[in-house]
Amino acid sequence: MTGASPAPDAAGLGRARAAGFLVPSMVLILLFLVVPAAWTIYLGVTNYRLTGLAAANPEIVGLDNYTRALTDERFRTSLLLTLQFVLGSAVIGQAGLGFAIAFALRDRRGPLRRVVEAFILLSWILPSSVVAFLWIALLDRDAGTLNGLLGTPGMAWLLDHPMLSIIIFNTWRGTAFSMMLYAAALENVPRSHLETARLAGASTWQQLRDVVFPRIRGHVLTNLLLISLWTFNDFTPFLITAGGPEQRSEVLAVYVYKVALSGGELGFGAAISFIMLLINLVIALIYLRMLGRRKERA
Amino acid sequence: MSAITLRELTKVYPNGVRALDALDLEIADGEFFALLGPSGCGKTTLLRTIAGLELASGGTVRIGERAVTNLPPGQRDVAMVFQDYALFPHMTVRDNIAYPLRIKKVGKAARQDKAAATADELGLSTLLDRRPGQLSGGQQQRVALARAMACHPKVFLLDEPLSNLDARLRLEARTFLKRLQRELGVTTVFVTHDQAEALALADRIAVMEGGRIRQVGTPTEVFRRPANTFVAGFIGSTPMNLVPARVDGDALALAGVRLPVPEDARGQLADGETVVYGVRPEYLDYSPEPVPEALTGQVAVVENLGSFSLVSLDVPAEDDTATSVQVVVPEGREPDPGDTGWVVPRPGRSLVYRDGELVGGATAPPVPAPRTGVGAEA
Numbered sequence: 001m002t003g004a005s006p007a008p009d010a011a012g013l014g015r016a017r018a019a020g021f022l023v024p025s026m027v028l029i030l031l032f033l034v035v036p037a038a039w040t041i042y043l044g045v046t047n048y049r050l051t052g053l054a055a056a057n058p059e060i061v062g063l064d065n066y067t068r069a070l071t072d073e074r075f076r077t078s079l080l081l082t083l084q085f086v087l088g089s090a091v092i093g094q095a096g097l098g099f100a101i102a103f104a105l106r107d108r109r110g111p112l113r114r115v116v117e118a119f120i121l122l123s124w125i126l127p128s129s130v131v132a133f134l135w136i137a138l139l140d141r142d143a144g145t146l147n148g149l150l151g152t153p154g155m156a157w158l159l160d161h162p163m164l165s166i167i168i169f170n171t172w173r174g175t176a177f178s179m180m181l182y183a184a185a186l187e188n189v190p191r192s193h194l195e196t197a198r199l200a201g202a203s204t205w206q207q208l209r210d211v212v213f214p215r216i217r218g219h220v221l222t223n224l225l226l227i228s229l230w231t232f233n234d235f236t237p238f239l240i241t242a243g244g245p246e247q248r249s250e251v252l253a254v255y256v257y258k259v260a261l262s263g264g265e266l267g268f269g270a271a272i273s274f275i276m277l278l279i280n281l282v283i284a285l286i287y288l289r290m291l292g293r294r295k296e297r298a
Numbered sequence: 299m300s301a302i303t304l305r306e307l308t309k310v311y312p313n314g315v316r317a318l319d320a321l322d323l324e325i326a327d328g329e330f331f332a333l334l335g336p337s338g339c340g341k342t343t344l345l346r347t348i349a350g351l352e353l354a355s356g357g358t359v360r361i362g363e364r365a366v367t368n369l370p371p372g373q374r375d376v377a378m379v380f381q382d383y384a385l386f387p388h389m390t391v392r393d394n395i396a397y398p399l400r401i402k403k404v405g406k407a408a409r410q411d412k413a414a415a416t417a418d419e420l421g422l423s424t425l426l427d428r429r430p431g432q433l434s435g436g437q438q439q440r441v442a443l444a445r446a447m448a449c450h451p452k453v454f455l456l457d458e459p460l461s462n463l464d465a466r467l468r469l470e471a472r473t474f475l476k477r478l479q480r481e482l483g484v485t486t487v488f489v490t491h492d493q494a495e496a497l498a499l500a501d502r503i504a505v506m507e508g509g510r511i512r513q514v515g516t517p518t519e520v521f522r523r524p525a526n527t528f529v530a531g532f533i534g535s536t537p538m539n540l541v542p543a544r545v546d547g548d549a550l551a552l553a554g555v556r557l558p559v560p561e562d563a564r565g566q567l568a569d570g571e572t573v574v575y576g577v578r579p580e581y582l583d584y585s586p587e588p589v590p591e592a593l594t595g596q597v598a599v600v601e602n603l604g605s606f607s608l609v610s611l612d613v614p615a616e617d618d619t620a621t622s623v624q625v626v627v628p629e630g631r632e633p634d635p636g637d638t639g640w641v642v643p644r645p646g647r648s649l650v651y652r653d654g655e656l657v658g659g660a661t662a663p664p665v666p667a668p669r670t671g672v673g674a675e676a
Contacts, residue, residue, distance in 0.1 A: 192384035195351050200398035200449075201372025210397070214388040 037277075043270035050264035058267065065271035074247060075272065078255040082232060084163060085170070085251050090231035093171030095223055098178025103212075106186045117179075124176035132239035135169050158241055162249035166237040173236070178223055185219035186212070218291060225287035229280055252276055300362040300452035300485050301327045302348060307357035309343050309509075317343040319509040320357065325502075327362075328483045330476070332500035334490055336532070340509040341489045342457060348487060349455050350374050361452055372401075377446035378455040381462060383438045385430035391417065391441050392426040398449040409448075416444045420478075436467050440474075447482065454479075456488035460495055472498055493533050497521060505529045522647070527574060527654045536579045536608055539623045540651070541593075542615055543575040550575055550650070553593050553613040553621065557643070562658035563650040574651040581647035582625040584609060585640045586633060592640040593623055597633045607632045611639055 009018065044065055048058035069075045101120070105113050123131065138145045139157040147155050158165050189212050197207045213220070235253045237243075243250035243258060250258070252272070260269025302325040309318040317340045325331045333341040346352040348359060350371035358367045366374045377398070385394050392413050393400075399409035417423055420440045430438055439459070446454055459475060460468045476499050479486050490496050496503045497517040504514045505528075513525040524530035530538040543552035545567045550557050552575050559567060567573065585592065595613035607627050615621040625641045633639050650657045 190382065190384065192380035192382055193386065195349075195371070196378070196380065196384040196445075197397075197401075198351070199349060199371045199376065199378050200401045202401050206401060211386065214386070 040270045040273055043267050044274045046267045048267040050266055065268050069272050078250050078252050082251040086228050086231045088167040089170035090227040094174040094178045094227050097171060098175045099182045101179045102182035102186055120176045120179055123172055128236045135240055139165060159245050162241045166240060166249050174227060181223050185216040189215045221287050221291050228283050232280060303360040305358045308355050309347055309352060310355045317509050321511060327485055329485055330479045330501045331487045332490060332496035332503040333506060334493060334496040334503050335506035337491060339506040341506050345455050345457060345489045349376055349378050375451050376453040376455055377451040379442045379446050379459060381458040383442035385438055385441055387430055390427050390429055394441055395444045395448050412448055416448045420444050435463050436471060454484050454486040458490060459488055494535060525656050527651050530576050534578060536624055538576045538578050541575045541621055543573050545569055545571040553615060555593055557591055560648045560650055566658050576651055577643045577648040579624040579626045581644045582641040584625050584627045589640050589642055592642045594640045597635050597637045597639055600632050600635060605629055
């Protein structure tokens with residue numbers, strides 16, 4: 001090395017000043033992300049409670065909380081419901097419907113497209129508490145809009161079909177994101193490629209399979225990764241069904257809330273939270289691996 | 299038989315743009331046909347309407363014996379090569395070429411054999427397992443051609459086939475394309491904005507402007523006898539000289555001199571009429587000495603173009619403004635700027651335009667007789 005330059009980096013900052021820029025964000029991440037996560041892991045191995053004796057003197061109970069969770073019927077039901085919720089409302093509902101709308105509108109410009117987009121976006125930007133109220137009003141047994149429209153007075157949608165209700169609700173709520181993402185992705189599919197397929201006589205389905213999906217595979221995976229994680233951790237169903245009736249719509253986020261805050265078992269709740277974290281990690285790793293394989297092939 | 303017949307073909311876009319205006323055209327079986335014009339003239343719309351990618355607003359399209367005006371593109375038995383080649387990046391060359399056969403439900407072994415055979419014809423055998431991203435521009439073009447050929451369509455449609463290649467490759471590809479078309483003998487229509495490309499490749503050319511066809515003819519016809527001043531200005535690497543003139547008895551008065559009325563226009567001009575005199579720079583002979591029946595002026599610019607130079611002379615116009623006349627001068631005989639020169643039109647090569655249309659121009663040339671494909675060895 002000849003005359004080591006003080007700033008070998010592109011911005012010309014030098015090591016010390018570059019570190020100076022990083023420190024504040026690092027401190028914040030440490031404080032609000034790493035410490036609580038470590039705290040959760042610690043809580044998960046204690047019998048810490050919100051109130052009572054164990055709140056004052058928590059004891060280490062080892063993996064008891066984890067074995068209890070994994071053998072708990074209510075936890076396993078809740079996990080199953082969460083998977084239904086993710087598959088039904090995110091993967092099939094939001095991604096499927098979002099893609100279908102984006103594909104149907106791909107060549108449209110003008111008022112129709114803008115109106116559809118505006119309505120779908122509206123469902124996305126309204127606050128959770130507001131839309132929860134709207135949906136309760138829609139599905140209410142006595143004075144609900146849906147019963148009025150269908151002529152089925154007294155039909156208790158939220159009691160008879162709680163999972164279906166929150167799946168449709170969450171599909172409605174989140175389709176905007178997928179639609180916008182796919183609309184942008186479809187812009188990347190060259191017209192000439194679709195037209196080549198059309199000239200060969202390809203049906204719409206064949207065009208999707210041979211031209212569109214190979215081209216937007218990365219977008220699809222990114223979309224599925226994001227909405228799966230968001231939906232997995234979504235708490236809004238609580239605002240509509242509160243997990244009921246009889247825990248029939250108690251997804252994991254709701255279950256943790258009930259166990260830890262209503263039930264006061266913070267240690268047990270922390271253990272379940274950590275299991276959720278691990279499941280999220282597995283979902284993320286699966287998608288990232290698929291994305292990685294795509295890059296290798298390209 | 300796969301001639302293409304267009305009758306009163308009209309395309310109006312939803313925004314009101316009339317891209318094709320009641321267009322009549324016949325393209326003979328086996329013909330290599332160029333659609334030429336500036337951008338926005340409707341040539342690409344016409345090609346896409348033949349393909350079925352755009353639906354006609356009016357009129358009819360026939361391919362061979364079949365009326366295809368309202369058929370979807372997949373049922374017209376045409377293949378198109380796009381400007382960007384539109385190769386599928388996730389498929390190998392083999393799968394790309396076999397793709398139309400796959401859609402037509404040809405068995406895997408059969409379509410791969412066909413793809414290999416077609417690739418072989420185009421010198422792509424060694425590239426079958428590559429992906430399009432690993433190929434050069436010229437190779438990509440040949441893969442796109444192979445994909446078009448593989449299912450033996452009745453008509454090939456090429457959109458700006460040479461414009462994505464660099465200059466040197468373009469000449470190579472031009473020769474290759476012309477040879478290929480001759481060997482296959484398939485009716486081929488291509489779109490270009492490059493008049494040199496159209497002249498070099500096509501059996502016949504349709505020159506388009508504003509959704510209409512301004513002239514249809516062989517390259518020789520459109521080059522030598524442009525039917526109107528638009529075509530005259532568009533065809534040729536140097537545009538035709540168009541000089542305002544006035545009929546004066548049996549002569550034309552222009553640029554301060556009197557020239558005899560060109561043969562074709564004789565007897566069709568009224569005395570005192572204002573017309574436009576047209577002659578190509580290639581059909582003018584430059585002389586440094588005064589000669590009779592010549593235009594004269596001062597040399598303004600000399601542009602060296604290799605084996606010849608393009609010389610611009612400032613000549614006085616009828617209305618006392620200066621106008622410029624260009625002449626091609628062979629190498630070694632270039633004048634210097636500021637010299638006075640004389641240019642003589644070659645006999646039978648000058649034209650007269652009245653209101654933009656050729657006077658005494660031949661009527662529309664007949665459609666050539668159908669030509670069947672000739673074998674590679676022919």
